[in-house]
Amino acid sequence: MIARDIAPDWGHQTYGAGWQLGVFNGEDLLPERDVLLSELVEVTGAPALWGFVVDSDFVDLVMLGQRSGRVHVFLGPESAEIFMDEFGLVGDESDEAGPDLEEGEYVDLEEQFPDQVDATSKALAWAHEAGLSADAAAVAAVFTQEADPLAEDLMLDLLDALGIHKTNPT
Structure with missing residues (x-):
């Protein structure tokens, strides 16, 4: 998770302009992701992002x-x-439900997630809202x-591309 102007008590790295990169192990916070992000944005008044790395x-x-x-x-x-x-989490209406989905539930990646052009935009x-100079x-x-x-x-490449640059090796 990365946010501005919050000095966390957990392991983190400092980036320019007050950005902090917090590193958590495991899935403990994943169910609370949206709530935590919303709270960070509200408390800091700045955008925040969360990246959950799956098996590298x-x-x-x-x-x-x-x-x-x-x-x-x-x-x-x-x-x-x-x-x-x-894991049976993607498909279309004709697919059987995966282990974590109810009958008839599925994730259509093309409908659920933006394409590369939309994601970039x-x-x-x-980044603009965060006052960063991103490299499109x-x-x-x-x-x-x-x-x-x-x-x-x-993840580190994205931070750099967005204009969030590491300032000290912690």
């Missing part, structure tokens, strides 16, 4: 801003689709890349 294969990313709204995308989209398919709006081409590139070798690197 892809990042489940949510960006939230008061004016730019919410965007939910995957970094490493092909790996995300493979993962969701393996929304991410740039988020670099943001677009990150949204189409796969982890090589780690999805954590995609």
Whole structure:
């Protein structure tokens, strides 16, 4: 999770302009993601983002801003689709429900998540709201890349492309 002007008590790294990158292990906070992001945006008055790294294969990313709204995308989209398919989480009306879904429930990735162009546009709006100087081409590139070798690197590449730069190695 990354937010501005909050000095967390947990492991974190400091980035420029007061941005803090918090690192959490496990899935404990995942169910509270949207509530925590909303609270961060409300408390700081600045946009925030959350990236959940799944097996170092892809990042489940949510960006939230008061004016730019919410965007939910995957970094490493092909790996995300493979993962969701393996667990029966994607499909269409003709597919049987996966283990975590009720009968008739499924996730259609094309309907649920923005395409690369839309995701880039929304991410740039988020960066603009945050007062960042984003590199549009670099943001677009990150949204189409796969982890090589780690999805954590995609997250760091996105932060850099958005204009959030690390200031000290903590």
